[in-house]
Amino acid sequence: MEKAWWKEAEVYQIYPRSFCDQNGDGIGDLPGILTKLDYLKDLGVDVLWLSPVYQSPNDDNGYDISDYKKIMEEFGSLEDWDQLLKQTHARGMRLIMDLVVNHTSDEHPWFIESQKSRDNPYRDYYIWRDSVNGGPPNNWESIFSGSAWQYDPPTDQYYLHLFSKKQPDLNWSNPKVREEIYNLMEFWFARGIDGFRIDVMNMYAKDMSFPNAPVKNDRPFQKGFKYHVNLPKNHEYLHEMYQRVLSRYDCMTVGEASFTSPQEGIKYTDPSRQELNMIIQFEHMGIDTEGEDKYISGAYRPLDLKRALTRWQYALNGKGWNCNYLSNHDQPRQVSRFGDDKNYRYESACMLGALTHTLQGTPFIYQGEELGMTNIKMERFEDFRDVELLNWLRVHSKLPGFDLHKALERANYISRDHARTPMQWTDSENAGFTSGTPWIKLNPNYRQINAREQLQNPHSVLSFYKKLIALRKNSETLIYGEFEDLLPDHEDIYYYKRALNGEEIYIILNLTDKLIKMDPYPPKGKVLLSNYCGKPIWEEGQLHPFEAQIFRKE
Template identity: 50%
Template sequence: MRKTWWKECVVYQIYPRSFCDSNGDGIGDLNGITEKLDYLKELGVDVVWLSPVYRSPMDDNGYDISDYRSIQPEFGTMEDFDRMLAEMHRRGIRLVMDLVVNHTSDEHPWFVESRSSKENPYRDYYIWREPKENQEPNNWESVFGGPAWEFDAGTGMYYLHLFSRKQPDLNWENARVRREVYDMMDWWCQKGIDGFRMDVISMISKDQAFPDGAVKENGYGDFSPFVRNGPRVHEFLREMNREVLAKYDLLTVGECSGVTVEEAKKYANEDGTELDMVFQFEHMDLDGGETFKWNDRKIDLVELKEVLSRWQRELDSKAWNSLYWCNHDQPRILPRLGSLDPAYREISAKMLATCLHMMQGTPYIYQGEELGMTGGDFASLADFRDIESINAWHQYADTGKISPEDMMRYLQYKSRDNARTPMQWDDTPNGGFTEGTPWIRVNPNYKEINARDQLARKDSVFHYYQQLIRLRKTHEIVVYGEYELLFPEDPDLFVYTRTLGEEKLLVLCNFKEKEKCIALPEGWRPEQMTRLIGNYPEPGSGNENPPRPENGDAAELHLKPYEARVYRM
């Protein structure tokens, strides 16, 4: 297996609007990030992934870009960006930028030109189609609800927008579009950035026949078979790799909605001809997160183990996994898989971190995850800012398809805004995020959950994440060891081993609020086992309970509620 720095690193995602506000306007900014770099250095992360800070009308919080080579004023200036990048590098932290090239803003100069006339040189930069029997060119539904086509009265044609109508899709069939994208990427690389997270990159290639999709319950068609992992996507990414990526020492990760294990082996192949790794969503879809997220179902642990273990097993030595529970598009993980009970909140946060960080792959920490931050505390629709959530309310609650009471409960549980509430730095007003009025409601539990408190406590979630990151840097087996799932049908325990040569790790995680007893796996002998980390202390010694011998060489392990342990043999 090829060894590289990006397999050995830990990435920290910053959602800039919500991280730290330096000027009191209620919106996080670049100078706020620079102020907090020592915090990230203390945590021990190697890479920051920065969600978009490019100029944007902010229809989709920066994922609608109107100028790829300038900074949105509310985040600061290009000089602020250059200073932030220099300060990151001075601390040994690399920067990965968000690359959004499936679509632009409708205010991007390319689209302004494109819609001005059918003869404009930029017309073919986007996807335009004639009406079909006085209707949309096909029945596709946009990700944010409603038709994926918008009629433009000026030229009498429709343009495709798989997301908001203010996010027209670029036409990747046009070689000039691809050249523009590669030139822009090269410009950022020459500024000294260290990689790209590529937004919905699996959707850049469309079936040029644009056929109708299978009709869904709401009457719209599903575009997935014709867009996700489209016909030329690997050709385009290999071209991107040759033209830009291969010229620099970068970390590249593609957000690949709808990706399968087999497709991932192409995107993130060991030959390095496309990307380094992908974000897959299969484990996040187990409660309907991607297919129909508006529910309050819980993730089944047996199903979760099957999905994550299949990705571990199938990509081993063929491609590379990205490991995550949370990001700006996913609600925080504690309500989904952990506990909000004050007695177990920090314990379960540490358990979830252990389970993820001990797998093979590059771990991603979403801002506040290292504090055990919880979801938002929203009282009404007026508290939400996310276009997806607001559109969903109008589509389902306003039409009576879901009762307002149920829909509000689903939004409180699943909205992307749950992950976008401001970072909780201390117990001062607004959690120390801003001296002004925050752009989105701060979770009132900032008085109990905040960085200042956790930095002061050695038993905090923050310091536990420090330990996990340190283990990855000191034990090669954590990065490169082979993975094997044990007890796949156990509904409460997630147990697996890692193996590298003669060295082994045993990872045990109890996902339930009850004690569990389990036999020590075959071949594991208590006298040969050393504890590497655990989220419960051993009475009187500061370590957790060692295996207890019973019946000669056999041993049982007794796990407390939400307990996690890692042994080395």
Template identity: 55%
Template sequence: MEKNWWKESVVYQIYPRSFKDSNGDGIGDLPGILSKLDYLKTLGIDVVWLSPVYQSPNDDNGYDISNYREIMDDFGTLEDWEKLLQGMHERGIRLVMDLVVNHTSDEHAYFVESRKSKDNPYRDYYIWRPPLNGGQPTDWTSAFSGSAWAYDEHTGEYYLHLFSKKQPDLNWENPKVRNSVFEMMKFWLDKGVDGFRMDVINMISKTEFLSPYDDFAKGTAKNKAYHPNGPRVHDYLQEMNRKVLSKYDIMTVGECPGVTPEITQRYTDTDRKELNMVFQFEHMGLDQQEGKEKWDLKPLNLFDLKENLSKWQKALHEKGWNSLYWNNHDQPRVVSRFGNDGEYRVESAKMLGTLLHMMQGTPYIYQGEEIGMTNVRFPAIDDYRDIETLNMYQERVHEQGANPEDVMQSIYAKSRDNARTPMQWDESKQAGFTSGMPWLAVNPNYQTINVKQALADKQSIFYYYKQLIALRKKYAIIVYGDYDLILPEHPHVFAYQRTLNGQLLLVLCNFYENKETITLPELPKHDTEQLLISNYPDETSEITETLELKPYEARVYLFS
């Protein structure tokens, strides 16, 4: 297997609005991040993925960009960004920026021009269609509820927005659009950026589902449902790689909803020259009812998780590369979701970290995950800020008549604001995040769950994550070894092994709060065995055929 720095790295995602505020306005900023780089260096991560900091009216927390070459006033200046990049590189930390090019803000100069007239030179930078039979061109819906089409009275046509109305979709069929994106990417790469996380990048090919429009208008063709992974997406990415990505030593990861392992192989196979890896979401949908929305909850079935993660491990081995993640700015806190954020918060957070970091792929840590931050339960819908959450509440409660208490339970479990509450630095007011009033309320448990407490406790989740990262750097088997699921029929234990060059790594994770007795399959004979890591400090290093695992216990053994 080809070795690469991005395969051997651990990435830390920063959501800048919620990380650290330096000037007391209640909004995290670039100087705030700069002030915490030594903390990240202590943790041991290699790469920071920075969520969008570009100029934006902030309709979708910076994912609606009005100027790709300027920094949002809330976050600072371009000079602040350059100081941050320098500070990271001085500490041996690479910087990956967010690339949001499926859509822009409706306040971007291109869209301002595009909506002026049908013959404007920028008109076909976006996707416009006349009404069909007096209504919308298709029945597509937005990811944020409601129609994906917005009517513009000035020109009497609809524009497409797969997300917010203030996020019109770019027309990637237009080569001028693609070249503009490529030039913008070079602007940042020439400044020293080390890669891109590409927002919903597999949605950029879509006009094939809209044309020929005349056939729809005549009633001779039906609307085609829109799906990601459109027919030309690979052409676009290969062109991007040829013109931009291949000229730099960088890391790329594409956010790709709706992919299968087979589709992902096409995105990440090195011979195809597209992306290094993708974010897929299959394991993020295992606690929702089949065929329903993410808000429609069901308990996680461990068999489903084993099957899913193992499928991806096997399918991409030597045919691509996995992104390993539990959390990000769009997902609830994993310790509340798949762990136990009460009595066993520390143990279950460590177990979940172990399960993920010992797999093949590049691990991603989301800010606060390394101290076991939890979901939040704000008392009222007015306390929430996330557009997706607010739209869903409006639709279900006020339009469909759902019980508000039931809807709030879904929000407590799945709202994106669970991930976006401010980083908990210490037990002082506002968790040390800001001296002012935070843009989103701090989780009330900050007085016991915070960085200061974690750094003072050598048995904390923080030091456990630090150890997981260090092990990955020390043992090639963790990065490159083959993966095989073991004990597939056990209802409560997720166990697997990794093999490389005669070594064997055994990973045992009890997913629940009861003690579990397991009988191991016969292990190959080895000269030495050692317990690399365990989330119970008094765990014996001896391994026997029959083992008892404590609640949420994780153990990793190496046989050489």
């Protein structure tokens, strides 16, 4: 297997709005991130992934961009960004940015121009269509609920927005649009960027005949994924992007690819196809959702998590590369979702970290994960800030049989806002995040769960993560070794092996809060890391709740 720095890297995602506020306005900023670089270096981070800091009206917290070459004032300035990059590089770390080019903000100059007339030079930068039978051009549903089309009276046409109505989709079939995108990418590479995490990159291509989506329920709008997700043309666009820009840099590229199968994932990440290094796939993020609506219902089963991850391990082995994660800015806190944040927070947080760091692929940590930060309980919908959730509520609260209590309960489990509560640095006021009023509610457990306390505690989640990251960095087997699932049908235990050049490392994870007997016993070896201080599994014969053992066969 060909080696690469981005395969060996430890990636840490920063959601700037919630990371660290330096000027006291309650919103995290670039100077705040700068003050925490030593913390990140000490943790073992190699790459910082910076969620959007571009100029934006903030309809979707920066994923609606009005100027790709400017920094949003509340985050700082371009000079602040330059300083952040300089100091990141000075510490031997790299920096990647979010590339959000499926859509822009409706306040971007391109879109403002495109609205002026049907023959405006920028009209074809976006996707405009006439009404059909007095309504939208088709029945596609926005991923953020409601119609994917917005009527614009001045020119009597609709524009497509797969997300918020303030996020009109760019027309990737227009070569001029693609040239603009390559130009802005070059702008950031010229400033020294080390790569991009590429937002919803599997939705660039659309079926430009815009057929109606199959009707699967009695709602007015339907999921049109088959007409705008993973189309063949999408691969052509990404290959062109590689040829025109990415091939000229030793960079990391990570594509966000929801609704994507392992077979499709191979196409995006196979080096011979010259598209991307790796993708963020979502199969394991949908295991606790019934159907296509994550806010309706669903239940988590450990076996489903195992099977989803194993499918991707086997599929991409030798053909592509995995991105290993359990949380990010679009997901709830992993210890609350897949662990036990009340009775076994330490144990389950460490076990889940062991999982993402011992599979084949590049591990991604989301800010606060290394502390075992948890979901927050919101008492009312008014406390949420997430446009996806609030749009869903606006649409679904009007439907017959809507249950507000159940909806709030589900939101408290799955909402994106759980990941967006401020980083918990200390047990002092506002968790050391800001001297002002935080833009979103703080999780009140910051008094118990915070970085300052864990830095002084050798038995903390943070201390375990440091050991875990160091273990992977010093093991080619954990980075490049072959993966083999040794108990694929066990409902509660994830037991697998990594093997390279004669070395075998075994990983045993109890994915539950139960005491479980191990059968069969694993081979004897040397324990490399565990979240319990007891005997090795081949002596004890059972696994404690959420226990993780990593050992080398002797």
